[in-house]
Amino acid sequence: MDRFTRLCKAKGLKITPQRMAVYEALKNSKEHPSADRIHKQLMPTFPSISLDTVNRTLITFARIGIINVVEGQGDPRRFDPNREDHHHFYCLSCTKIFDFHDPDLEQIRIPDQVTRMFTITGKRLCLSGYCNECRHQKAETAAPAN
Amino acid sequence: MDRFTRLCKAKGLKITPQRMAVYEALKNSKEHPSADRIHKQLMPTFPSISLDTVNRTLITFARIGIINVVEGQGDPRRFDPNREDHHHFYCLSCTKIFDFHDPDLEQIRIPDQVTRMFTITGKRLCLSGYCNECRHQKAETAAPAN
DNA sequence: TATTAAATAGGATTAATACGTATTTGTCAA
DNA sequence: TTGACAAATACGTATTAATCCTATTTAATA
Numbered sequence: 001m002d003r004f005t006r007l008c009k010a011k012g013l014k015i016t017p018q019r020m021a022v023y024e025a026l027k028n029s030k031e032h033p034s035a036d037r038i039h040k041q042l043m044p045t046f047p048s049i050s051l052d053t054v055n056r057t058l059i060t061f062a063r064i065g066i067i068n069v070v071e072g073q074g075d076p077r078r079f080d081p082n083r084e085d086h087h088h089f090y091c092l093s094c095t096k097i098f099d100f101h102d103p104d105l106e107q108i109r110i111p112d113q114v115t116r117m118f119t120i121t122g123k124r125l126c127l128s129g130y131c132n133e134c135r136h137q138k139a140e141t142a143a144p145a146n
Numbered sequence: 147m148d149r150f151t152r153l154c155k156a157k158g159l160k161i162t163p164q165r166m167a168v169y170e171a172l173k174n175s176k177e178h179p180s181a182d183r184i185h186k187q188l189m190p191t192f193p194s195i196s197l198d199t200v201n202r203t204l205i206t207f208a209r210i211g212i213i214n215v216v217e218g219q220g221d222p223r224r225f226d227p228n229r230e231d232h233h234h235f236y237c238l239s240c241t242k243i244f245d246f247h248d249p250d251l252e253q254i255r256i257p258d259q260v261t262r263m264f265t266i267t268g269k270r271l272c273l274s275g276y277c278n279e280c281r282h283q284k285a286e287t288a289a290p291a292n
Numbered sequence: 293t294a295t296t297a298a299a300t301a302g303g304a305t306t307a308a309t310a311c312g313t314a315t316t317t318g319t320c321a322a
Numbered sequence: 323t324t325g326a327c328a329a330a331t332a333c334g335t336a337t338t339a340a341t342c343c344t345a346t347t348t349a350a351t352a
Binding site for chain 4: 160161164180181182197198201202222223
């Protein structure tokens, strides 16, 4: 019995073909896709699956801790199958999210004032700016008004 | 001439009553409000202002660097008038965002591999979990399925 | 104070998400 | 193995957020 099955059982979730499909699709994704994106991806092989189910499933997975909902800037909600400690760079232009790791950053210690006030379940350094593809076009896109 | 006026002029933005109102409303806010929230807040004193204008104005402000768009988890887009270096705690339950500062965290050094690949304009430690008000209810809210 | 480009209001549209409900389907115990 | 039941699904509808369109207004400037 694999990790996924085990976790579902432990949390009292039924193992359905839809859930397996969503899990597989997200696991194999190198991006940080939205529900809509995963739904589109599944359509060819699983035409009957509904967007609502994909969305609910992803949120359920996030709640039980198989995946994460990640920070965006008003985008549709996006998900991350990578549950190792890592950090994100968010491109303000194309809205892609890039992962990175760094041993020094693992040392980041959360101040006591914070742990006293809140129960912390997630910790991430969030960088934003322009990715390599976008930064050359930045001058233009950042120019005009309103 | 105040900071706001100066910045608008420098960026070639016209100074309109709407922009001044939006700027004031956000500056005086202790939260990290959405466009809709600010619009509602302005309605009593500025009934003719449209949500579209509020939204466009906030995005414009973010683009010229007066304010920031902040990380959320699929929420409506939210804004932050605080442009000092600071960090965020995001409550998964009530979606409030709390600011915090810490001298140690100012020392965080972005790895070279990252600065080489991207142009970084924003840096923030993003914590998530449950705020003091919500953590006591956590047991219940985190329980059931789907 | 006349000109003009920029900005606004507000209705319409699109997109993302959530809801309601009838139906289907895993799960578990007999 | 099967029957019962709670859980999950599909899908239509509703809601909410964001954006677009365009006629009108307005701030800036000379």
